[in-house]
């Protein structure tokens with residue numbers, strides 16, 4: 001297996017001990033997400049999903065595309081009453097709360113940001129699901145969970161911030177029960193070397209804007225998952241959807257520039273700049289976005305029915 | 319594109335100043351006929367994006383991404399200034415952003 005050529009931030013990470021790198025991520029990644037939620041409310045959809053939506057037409061709005069993404073994740077995970085779900089990097093609770101409202105599972109989330117935890121719990125109470133939603137501020141590598149104690153583990157837009165992938169996949173596989181599902185939605189480098197991975201733009205987005213990011217090849221991530229003992233069920237490409245999602249976010253930054261600046265000077269600039277770098281990368285396919293589903297043992301949802309439904313039947317509003 | 323003569327001087331000077339600030343260059347190096355890809359300007363793709371955002375912010379306009387192949391006619395500082403001037407006047411005439 002060919003591994004992705006390492007970027008400068010990755011090379012630096014490899015020089016740290018795992019404990020030092022965990023400390024580093026805890027500090028530099030949390031910073032972005034500690035910004036005022038009011039700012040993100042002006043830029044993101046109403047559930048504050050900070051990850052790609054799923055567009056089936058380029059003229060759709062952000063709300064529709066994010067609603068479709070939540071519905072698709074729900075369909076792929078098929079959460080049964082009482083099943084235990086762990087959302088690693090739950091943000092302000094977008095997927096976690098949608099799933100809590102639409103299924104009867106028991107939900108656990110972790111994030112590096114205390115402000116995200118507070119906002120997600122506030123929303124959980126508003127939605128009347130707080131008794132089935134538990135959120136901690138914790139680094140994924142600090143979770144000490146019982147083996148075979150979860151039915152679902154979800155990473156949406158979060159695993160990209162984690163350097164220590166192989167160990168994390170082993171830990172995830174260990175906590176999943178038989179028929180347990182792992183879903184990852186995130187960003188990968190194409191195996192063919194495209195674009196300049198040593199550019200100032202790469203450094204800007206991976207370090208200055210977002211603290212720490214590690215993009216591997218899809219085949220590397222799939223290899224980690226397989227070697228941890230899970231079976232890959234389904235992979236879908238959401239690259240063009242992410243370019244469109246970013247375009248909507250950028251437009252919202254433009255519309256709210258003055259208000260964002262009033263809360264956090266310089267932040268509207270940072271958002272628009274990093275989002276433009278990302279949008280152009282997905283548009284040129286120098287970065288790719290995938291949603292991966294894997295299972296421990298026999299899948300709950302038969303993959304023969306994927307993609308979930310043809311676009312004409314899948315409305316997005318749920 | 320040689321429409322640089324019709325750019326209002328105020329806008330041309332503001333654009334040159336913003337480019338100079340974004341690239342941390344003396345403004346004398348940023349003449350209207352300097353090409354954006356010229357080595358002396360030392361502008362890379364991140365520089366173009368930063369410039370884009372700085373101009374949108376300063377003039378309260380929406381610009382196309384300079385770095386995309388769909389914008390091959392934006393080559394020089396003067397092209398940027400002409401584009402900005404066009405957007406600013408469209409907006410003043412009540413045009414949509």
Ligand SMILES: C[S@@+](CC[C@H](N)C(=O)[O-])C[C@H]1O[C@@H](n2cnc3c(N)ncnc32)[C@H](O)[C@@H]1O
Nearest residue numbers: 049050051089091094112139140156157158161
């Ligand atoms: C881009 S946001 C995605 C939020 C959410 N999953 C969504 O789709 O809306 C990334 C999230 O991952 C969290 N995160 C990043 N690294 C983490 C780590 N090592 N352990 C736990 N959470 C982490 C951040 O705190 C943030 O909440």
